[in-house]
Amino acid sequence: MRSARKPAGRLGVLATQAAFVAGILALWYLATTRWGVSRILLPSPVAVWNALVNVVTSGEFLPDLRVTLFEVAVAFAISATCGVTIGYLVSRSGFRTRVYEPLFAAMYAVPLILFLPLYVLWFGLGPASKIALGATISFFPVALNTITGFSHVDRTLVTAARSMGASGFALFRFVLLPAAFPVILAGMRLGFTVALLSIIGTEVLASLAGLGHHIVELSENMEPARMFAYVAFVVAIAAVLNFAVSLLEAWGRRW
Amino acid sequence: MVTATMPHRFAKNPFIVRLGVIALVLVIWEVAGRWLVDPMFFAPASRVGWDLASVFKTDGVPGAMGITLLELVAAFALAVTAGLSIGLAVGLHTFSRRAFMPIILFLYGMPQVTILPIFVLCFGIGPACKIAFGFTHGVFPIIVTVAAGVQGIKPILLVGARAMGASAWQELRYVVFPHLVPSLFTGMRLGMTGVLLGVLLAELYVSTAGIGFFTTQFTQNFQPSLLLGLIGTLAAMAIVLNAVMRRLEARFARWRD
Numbered sequence: 203m204r205s206a207r208k209p210a211g212r213l214g215v216l217a218t219q220a221a222f223v224a225g226i227l228a229l230w231y232l233a234t235t236r237w238g239v240s241r242i243l244l245p246s247p248v249a250v251w252n253a254l255v256n257v258v259t260s261g262e263f264l265p266d267l268r269v270t271l272f273e274v275a276v277a278f279a280i281s282a283t284c285g286v287t288i289g290y291l292v293s294r295s296g297f298r299t300r301v302y303e304p305l306f307a308a309m310y311a312v313p314l315i316l317f318l319p320l321y322v323l324w325f326g327l328g329p330a331s332k333i334a335l336g337a338t339i340s341f342f343p344v345a346l347n348t349i350t351g352f353s354h355v356d357r358t359l360v361t362a363a364r365s366m367g368a369s370g371f372a373l374f375r376f377v378l379l380p381a382a383f384p385v386i387l388a389g390m391r392l393g394f395t396v397a398l399l400s401i402i403g404t405e406v407l408a409s410l411a412g413l414g415h416h417i418v419e420l421s422e423n424m425e426p427a428r429m430f431a432y433v434a435f436v437v438a439i440a441a442v443l444n445f446a447v448s449l450l451e452a453w454g455r456r457w
Numbered sequence: 458m459v460t461a462t463m464p465h466r467f468a469k470n471p472f473i474v475r476l477g478v479i480a481l482v483l484v485i486w487e488v489a490g491r492w493l494v495d496p497m498f499f500a501p502a503s504r505v506g507w508d509l510a511s512v513f514k515t516d517g518v519p520g521a522m523g524i525t526l527l528e529l530v531a532a533f534a535l536a537v538t539a540g541l542s543i544g545l546a547v548g549l550h551t552f553s554r555r556a557f558m559p560i561i562l563f564l565y566g567m568p569q570v571t572i573l574p575i576f577v578l579c580f581g582i583g584p585a586c587k588i589a590f591g592f593t594h595g596v597f598p599i600i601v602t603v604a605a606g607v608q609g610i611k612p613i614l615l616v617g618a619r620a621m622g623a624s625a626w627q628e629l630r631y632v633v634f635p636h637l638v639p640s641l642f643t644g645m646r647l648g649m650t651g652v653l654l655g656v657l658l659a660e661l662y663v664s665t666a667g668i669g670f671f672t673t674q675f676t677q678n679f680q681p682s683l684l685l686g687l688i689g690t691l692a693a694m695a696i697v698l699n700a701v702m703r704r705l706e707a708r709f710a711r712w713r714d
Contacts, residue, residue, distance in 0.1 A: 316695075430575075433575070
């Protein structure tokens with residue numbers, strides 16, 4: 203059914219998508235020019251476009267982008283290292299897995315953004331609180347996937363390798379790691395997405411610098427066109443980063 | 458490890474050892490709060506437990522809890538209704554699925570927290586803003602799982618029902634709906650997580666009556682034991698909600714076996 207794609211059908215799909223997006227843009231334009239929706243609530247698409255061009259060409263986003271990327275990189279480095287290490291140590295025995303996995307899963311279900319006030323109290327409004335919270339939130343998907351990856355390695359593979367005399371490091375390097383790697387990578391991709399999201403989020407909620415902070419600043423200064431442009435810019439940055447990480451994951455899988 | 462000194466029979470039960478791990482964490486928390494960390498920023502577990510009563514006796518906290526709960530329920534109800542209708546509308550036809558799913562997935566993947574200030578501009582700083590933001594966080598996972606759920610229905614069942622003269626409504630009621638139930642509950646669980654995140658984000662951003670108001674107040678007054686108590690209560694609530702949704706999901710996924 204879906205495999206037999208007729209070119210006419212695909213054209214129709216594309217036409218519908220284009221029409222949908224065009225319709226939204228037209229409604230947006232009409233709402234600002236004809237129906238008198240306040241410029242503060244909804245700036246006209248033309249103004250937003252001009253602001254976006256200005257934001258991108260002037261390079262004013264660079265300092266904020268640098269702060270945000272730095273926070274994401276450090277937070278992700280911490281959570282990936284701790285998540286994989288602790289996940290591996292837990293997964294080494296079935297008993298430990300049964301003890302710790304429900305604990306991690308329960309913590310993963312908590313919206314940890316709740317702890318932001320506490321982290322701000324401890325680490326201040328600067329990058330440290332963002333890094334700490336981003337690392338905490340993204341630790342759990344990485345650790346849980348690492349546990350799943352290592353504990354679902356086919357037992358016969360392990361037994362076979364053992365009977366052929368592999369032990370310790372050789373077993374880890376040639377049997378366990380290759381088998382668990384794709385699942386761990388998926389966990390790291392998830393962890394990265396979560397870290398990026400929570401860091402932009404914490405910047406919006408309480409911060410002194412960064413992309414999220416700039417959006418709030420523009421909103422409070424009543425510069426709606428610039429703010430919309432900045433939102434579009436940040437969404438694009440996030441999409442590019444997530445896409446890059448997916449590519450890395452696909453590349454890692456093949457390797 | 459912790460298990461070393463325990464009697465053999467208990468040391469083999471994961472549940473008991475898990476409780477032991479939790480107890481150990483509480484002990485570390487207690488020691489850190491009592492002797493190691495400045496009491497301006499941290500409080501020992503026992504004090505937090507002791508002060509829990511005064512958290513709820515603080516003027517306005519029970520009301521704030523009620524308002525936040527109301528925001529959660531309203532946002533969740535809206536998200537389920539809209540998610541189910543849009544998911545069915547988009548998922549039931551190959552064409553609409555191929556045309557609109559990419560758009561929905563794009564919106565789902567967008568970091569919505571960037572548009573939080575816009576929500577505040579549009580809906581003000583009251584509960585409406587939290588409900589709207591919780592709704593947009595919860596609706597997309599429900600749409601996606603519902604659309605994927607109806608996609609998984611074997612075409613032969615639909616063709617069979619139609620051949621036996623089922624009307625469009627009967628087809629929806631007796632073929633589509635029963636097959637939808639498991640994925641709907643999965644979607645509802647994910648949607649619940651999303652709604653919780655959205656409402657709490659909006660609460661923490663700016664709040665005049667909900668719990669966000671009190672987390673800010675406790676932070677600014679350096680009352681870590683009250684702050685920890687409030688956060689702990691909310692975290693426990695989230696864990697319980699998630700456990701209930703998981704139970705429901707497991708219960709309704711079983712009907713076909």
